[in-house]
Amino acid sequence: MTDIPAKATASVQSSGSLLLTLMKLRTFIALIAVLVFFSIAAPNFLSAANLILMAKHVALNAFLAMGMTFVIITGGIDLSVGSIVGLCGMVAGYLVLNGIDLQIGYTVYFNVVEIALITLAVGILIGAVNGLLITRLNVAPFIATLGTLYVARGLALLSSDGRTFPNLVGKPELGTTGFGYLGAGKLLGLPVSIWILVVVALGAAYLARYTPLGRHIFAVGGNERASRISGVRVNMVKMFVYMFSGFCAAIVGLIISSELMASHPATGESFELNAIAAAVLGGTSMSGGRGTIGGTIVGAFVIGILSDGLVMMGVSSFWQMVIKGLVIIVAVVVDQAQRRLQSRVTLMQMAKAG
Amino acid sequence: MSSSTGHDVILKLEDISKVYAGTVAVKHANFEVRKGAVNVLVGENGAGKSTLMKIIAGVERPTAGRILLDGNEVSFSSSGDAVNRGIGMVFQELNLFGNLSVAENIFATREITNAFRKIDHKAQERRAAEFLEQLEAGIRPDMLVEDLRIGQQQLVEIAKAVSLDARILIMDEPTSALSAAEVEILFKVIADLKARGVAIVYISHRLEELIRIGDYITVLRDGRITGQEEMRNVDTQWIVRQMIGSDAKDFAKADGHQPGDEVFRAEGICLPRVTGGLAVDHVSLSLRAGEILGIYGLMGAGRSELFDCIMGRHGQASGRIFIEGKQVKERDTARRIQRGLALIPEDRQREGLVSILSVASNLTLASLSRFVSLFHIRGGAERQAVTQMVRELSIKVADPAQEVSSLSGGNQQKVVIGKALLTGPKVLLMDEPSRGIDVGAKADVFRTMRKLSRDGLGILFATSDLDEVMALSDRIAVMSNGRLTGMFDRAEATEAAIVAASALGHGPAPHTETNAA
Numbered sequence: 001m002t003d004i005p006a007k008a009t010a011s012v013q014s015s016g017s018l019l020l021t022l023m024k025l026r027t028f029i030a031l032i033a034v035l036v037f038f039s040i041a042a043p044n045f046l047s048a049a050n051l052i053l054m055a056k057h058v059a060l061n062a063f064l065a066m067g068m069t070f071v072i073i074t075g076g077i078d079l080s081v082g083s084i085v086g087l088c089g090m091v092a093g094y095l096v097l098n099g100i101d102l103q104i105g106y107t108v109y110f111n112v113v114e115i116a117l118i119t120l121a122v123g124i125l126i127g128a129v130n131g132l133l134i135t136r137l138n139v140a141p142f143i144a145t146l147g148t149l150y151v152a153r154g155l156a157l158l159s160s161d162g163r164t165f166p167n168l169v170g171k172p173e174l175g176t177t178g179f180g181y182l183g184a185g186k187l188l189g190l191p192v193s194i195w196i197l198v199v200v201a202l203g204a205a206y207l208a209r210y211t212p213l214g215r216h217i218f219a220v221g222g223n224e225r226a227s228r229i230s231g232v233r234v235n236m237v238k239m240f241v242y243m244f245s246g247f248c249a250a251i252v253g254l255i256i257s258s259e260l261m262a263s264h265p266a267t268g269e270s271f272e273l274n275a276i277a278a279a280v281l282g283g284t285s286m287s288g289g290r291g292t293i294g295g296t297i298v299g300a301f302v303i304g305i306l307s308d309g310l311v312m313m314g315v316s317s318f319w320q321m322v323i324k325g326l327v328i329i330v331a332v333v334v335d336q337a338q339r340r341l342q343s344r345v346t347l348m349q350m351a352k353a354g
Numbered sequence: 355m356s357s358s359t360g361h362d363v364i365l366k367l368e369d370i371s372k373v374y375a376g377t378v379a380v381k382h383a384n385f386e387v388r389k390g391a392v393n394v395l396v397g398e399n400g401a402g403k404s405t406l407m408k409i410i411a412g413v414e415r416p417t418a419g420r421i422l423l424d425g426n427e428v429s430f431s432s433s434g435d436a437v438n439r440g441i442g443m444v445f446q447e448l449n450l451f452g453n454l455s456v457a458e459n460i461f462a463t464r465e466i467t468n469a470f471r472k473i474d475h476k477a478q479e480r481r482a483a484e485f486l487e488q489l490e491a492g493i494r495p496d497m498l499v500e501d502l503r504i505g506q507q508q509l510v511e512i513a514k515a516v517s518l519d520a521r522i523l524i525m526d527e528p529t530s531a532l533s534a535a536e537v538e539i540l541f542k543v544i545a546d547l548k549a550r551g552v553a554i555v556y557i558s559h560r561l562e563e564l565i566r567i568g569d570y571i572t573v574l575r576d577g578r579i580t581g582q583e584e585m586r587n588v589d590t591q592w593i594v595r596q597m598i599g600s601d602a603k604d605f606a607k608a609d610g611h612q613p614g615d616e617v618f619r620a621e622g623i624c625l626p627r628v629t630g631g632l633a634v635d636h637v638s639l640s641l642r643a644g645e646i647l648g649i650y651g652l653m654g655a656g657r658s659e660l661f662d663c664i665m666g667r668h669g670q671a672s673g674r675i676f677i678e679g680k681q682v683k684e685r686d687t688a689r690r691i692q693r694g695l696a697l698i699p700e701d702r703q704r705e706g707l708v709s710i711l712s713v714a715s716n717l718t719l720a721s722l723s724r725f726v727s728l729f730h731i732r733g734g735a736e737r738q739a740v741t742q743m744v745r746e747l748s749i750k751v752a753d754p755a756q757e758v759s760s761l762s763g764g765n766q767q768k769v770v771i772g773k774a775l776l777t778g779p780k781v782l783l784m785d786e787p788s789r790g791i792d793v794g795a796k797a798d799v800f801r802t803m804r805k806l807s808r809d810g811l812g813i814l815f816a817t818s819d820l821d822e823v824m825a826l827s828d829r830i831a832v833m834s835n836g837r838l839t840g841m842f843d844r845a846e847a848t849e850a851a852i853v854a855a856s857a858l859g860h861g862p863a864p865h866t867e868t869n870a871a
Contacts (some may be wrong), residue, residue: 211729212722219719222708229665229705230720231691289710293668 001017017345023338026331027282027298034302038309045312052191056259058304059197061250062297065282066286067245069296072279073221074241075288076134076141081249081275083152083235084126085268088253090156092119093165093263096176111246112181116254126152131239149272156265157323165263169338181340183259193255200251200349204244221288275322278303281331302327361388361569365410365441365522366555370419372405378762379405382419386570390551390724392544394564394585397574397597403557406574407524410555411443412436434463436868442520444511444528452500457482459476459499460514485513488546505532511674512540516547524549541567561590571598576792609808613828614643616679617812618781623663623673625656625836633659634671635836641781641812646803647814648827651856656836657816658700661783665697665708666690677780691720694780698770698787700816705771714754716769721776737797743772748777748798764795771802782806784815788822800826820849834858 022029038045064081071078073290092115099109112119126148135142170176185192208214216237219227228234252271257263282299306327310320365387372380380402387393387410397403408414412430420427421849423439430436433443450459457479458465466477482495491509499507508528515523525544529537544554544567558564564571564585573581573586573596581596618641625634636658641647651657663671666687675682682693699705717740718725725736740754740829747768751761758769766788774782784803788796802828807813817823823830830847832840832855840855 210731210733212726212731213729215715215719215722215731218711219708219715222710225705226699226708227719228687229667229697229699231688231777232719233686235687255459290706 020338020341020345022232023334023341026334026338027295027302029033029326030281030302031305034305036190038305038312042309042312045309048331050312052194054305054308055194056191057308059193060252060255061271061274061304062197062279062300063200063248063255064245064271065278065296065300066201066293067241067248068272068275069209069279069282069284069291070204070217070241070291071141071245071275072284072286073217073222073288073291074238075224076238076241077145077276078127078130078242078245078284079142079145079272080126080130080148080152081245081252082268082271082273083149083156084123084246084249085253085256085271087126087152087156087159088119088123088250089263089267090159090165090258090265091122092116092179092254092257093168095119096168096170097165097177099174099176109176111175112170112178115176115179116182119254120247120250123246123248123253125246127243127249128239130246131242134242135235135238153265153269160263160265162265164265165257166261168257168261169264180261181258182255183257183261185301194258196251196255200248201293201297208293210215213237213240216290221290223289225261265288274303277328280335281328285335285336299331361391364389364424366422366425367406368420368422370373370406370409370416370421372402372409372414373417379577380409380416383529383574383577383579385579386582387553387555388570389521389553390548391569392548392554392556392567394568394571395555395557395574396559396561396564396571396593401574401597402577403574404526405577407443407526407555407557410436410522411441411524413443437518437520440519440521441520441524442515443524443526444508444515444521445526447798448504448507448511450499450511450514452509454504455479455496455498456486456493456510457495459510460485460495460517462514468513471715481517482513485517486510488516488543489513491536505536508787509540512543516543518661520552522555523552523617524557526557528556529558529560537563561593564593565590570768583734595870608828609804611644611808614810615646616640617677618814619676619679620660621674621676622666623660623671623675625659625663625668625671632725632836634663637673637833637836637838639831639838639841640813643780643810643812644807645828646807646813646815646826647829647831649814649831649833650818650820650823650852651816651833652818655833655856657833658785659836661697661699661814661816664690664783665695665806691777691779694778696720696774696777696779696782698767698774698784700765700785700789702763702770702789707766709759710757712755713751713758713761713769714750716758717743717754717772718776720773721778724776724778727796739776741806743776747772747775747802762792764791764798767791767799768802771799775806779811781812781814786817787815788817788819803867820852823852824849832856 044050064085067081068078070325095110095115095118101107130145130148133139133147134141170179180193187195208217216227216232219230219232220234220237224234242251253268256267278300279291279296280286280299281302282292282295282297284296303324306324307320310323363386367383367385370380370383371378371389376709383406385406395403395406406412408860409416412433412435415429421429429438442646451462454462457475460482461478465473466481468474479495486493486495489509489512491506493502493510499510502510509532512525512528515525528540532540547554556564568585571583571585572579573593575597581592583592605811619639621638623634623637624632625635637660639647649657649660662668663673664675666685669685677694682690684690684693705711708719714736718736722731725739743749744751744754749765749768749772751765758766762771771787787799787803791799803813813828824847828844830842830844830852831838832852832866834856835858839858840852842851
């Protein structure tokens with residue numbers, strides 16, 4: 001008599017946990033699904049050349065999404081990344097073409113490495129401005145980064161009066177050549193940008209898992225008050241995530257202008273939305289505390305492959321937008337369903353135990 | 355439960371259980387509410403009274419069990435549902451909109467409208483004025499709620515509940531912020547409601563109050579109902595016995611070790627209140643190594659605020675603190691922890707734990723730097739410390755990688771304590787360490803406190819439980835209204851003296867500021 005219901009609940013529980021596992025792996029399942037679908041539906045989809053090309057596309061969004069992931073885990077949001085991409089591209093282009101005029105009859109030209117470092121510093125600086133606004137002046141992250149979105153975009157347009165910096169080959173006598181390496185160069189058969197992505201992603205994943213800073217990022221997002229009482233330097237953690245996000249955006253700015261050998265001030269418009277979408281698709285919770293770098297990268301791949309595959313199939317770009325939006329909504333709905341299922345499973349266990 | 359007097363049962367709870375993530379708040383409770391009578395519900399903090407009332411008021415839904423209203427089974431999907439069936443509630447936490455007027459608050463969600471669905475403010479204010487008149491509070495219906503004193507806000511909350519014209523009216527600690535005169539008026543209103551046949555469920559900590567106005571009494575302990583009687587058959591001692599139980603709290607015995615040198619001293623700690631006045635008013639005290647100093651006080655006495663000042667959580671606090679004779683000049687929490695201070699906060703969920711992280715991550719959150727070489731967390735060292743702490747505090751957890759929210763309240767509290775201990779503190783501040791945890795876990799916590807003091811830690815602990823402070827402390831400090839109003843050695847301390855000291859400055863003066871937080 002007592003046997004049967006016990007078995008029944010056990011099977012309910014095991015089916016619940018199977019469903020839970022499936023839900024947890026949903027981004028992976030989605031990735032495999034889009035890969036399989038397009039390899040059947042789109043000719044040449046699985047060719048090596050196409051895969052590498054797609055990876056280069058995905059990499060751009062993946063960089064931004066990683067920075068965004070840390071920001072969202074702390075409970076914030078960074079809307080300014082797209083504009084930082086544009087501004088950093090313009091900074092790099094300006095330095096290659098014009099150097100810095102010291103106003104005393106000399107102009108300093110930097111070599112490509114120095115230009116890259118300066119550009120990265122600009123990205124980190126804008127991130128620091130975001131961080132200061134949020135931690136010191138208590139501006140809500142949404143508003144603070146919305147402000148810097150406009151400021152950075154405006155500065156990018158001002159830098160060239162809205163024109164493009166073309167033809168960034170540089171001059172050998174000034175030592176400014178070689179800017180194209182980031183975008184077009186290859187190392188061991190793979191594009192340089194992919195290698196950079198691998199390095200930054202491994203670094204970020206390591207940071208999240210094995211360093212106190214990473215642990216603190218999750219703690220701040222999970223419960224800011226408790227973190228503060230436990231001695232976590234909440235403001236420092238927040239400064240870091242926005243600076244890291246700015247750093248990632250600067251990398252993207254460099255890569256894009258290097259690929260095109262030109263800097264256009266409107267580059268990166270609405271990139272922030274793609275980055276948020278990838279992070280959310282990868283399981284990052286907008287309410288903070290949850291998310292992984294690996295998940296975000298997979299999310300970026302799902303979005304990137306989806307849009308490239310649809311282009312290859314000749315689907316209209318209007319339909320692409322509709323489909324992308326639906327995928328994001330479904331992802332979040334499944335995410336919520338998983339939370340509910342999980343908490344119900346634990347509550348049932350506790351009610352039985354206590 | 356032998357009573358069969360004239361009062362009919364209007365509402366009946368059968369075998370109700372309620373489980374939250376982390377705690378079982380109510381276990382298999384049976385509870386009857388009688389018409390035209392004051393049904394008193396009493397129990398210690400965390401016994402489950404408020405949860406039970408929220409179930410009746412439709413705010414929470416029971417995990418298991420049945421609710422019978424007039425003999426028919428009902429289930430409320432929202433508090434609106436319960437209101438429609440004639441159940442009103444005065445909440446312990448004020449559920450008012452500070453930015454709206456008194457009249458708008460009273461008629462929130464039941465606005466009086468004209469033919470075009472436009473709110474008829476005139477009519478609302480007229481009706482509101484009638485209810486407020488009954489309460490003799492001198493509150494105008496067009497005043498903004500945020501401009502009222504806490505006590506007056508509580509009266510608005512009561513007026514709102516009365517205006518529902520409810521058949522069952524639940525009052526959760528309605529007098530906690532009222533002056534003596536206001537309490538008298540409330541009692542008159544209650545007598546009036548009773549005469550009209552309204553069933554009143556009344557929750558309070560003040561025993562003398564209960565005995566005065568109650569008709570039936572139900573006692574809760576650790577989520578279970580331990581006694582139900584007619585009020586005329588019981589006395590204070592019976593109530594206390596049911597509340598505490600025969601398996602009376604297991605306070606670990608003192609081992610007679612002598613405290614060492616002074617380890618901590620606070621001088622002239624002050625914290626201004628936003629509304630004016632001081633939340634902590636020139637408090638000075640000193641603590642010796644291996645000593646347990648209990649700080650007793652009522653709600654709003656300033657105990658938690660004192661701890662917050664000591665931990666450096668308030669920039670505007672003043673005063674000086676010393677650890678082992680050296681002044682602590684660091685102002686931020688992180689560096690005060692490094693100097694050897696650690697706080698176990700009162701509100702476990704909001705301030706103690708990061709509920710979505712694992713037990714292990716929570717335990718080491720405050721002490722991560724101990725396990726780091728350069729910037730790498732040494733997993734082995736961390737795991738070892740976690741395992742050791744889990745064993746020392748007997749935290750019941752299958753796997754420390756489990757989310758901390760899956761533990762019971764008592765075990766969660768042990769995790770908070772473990773987190774503080776891993777920082778290697780010299781002084782431990784414990785704010786209501788036994789709040790909302792079951793008897794077994796309480797005993798464990800008390801034993802841990804004894805052991806720590808034996809190991810030479812100085813412990814400051816705040817509590818509003820008289821037994822606890824009497825049984826555990828080497829010395830007892832009493833706070834009232836932000837001031838230190840008494841300091842007793844254990845030998846000379848009597849309950850009467852402590853209670854008297856805790857009431858200083860809480861006189862019947864109607865404008866005493868009482869912090870509801």
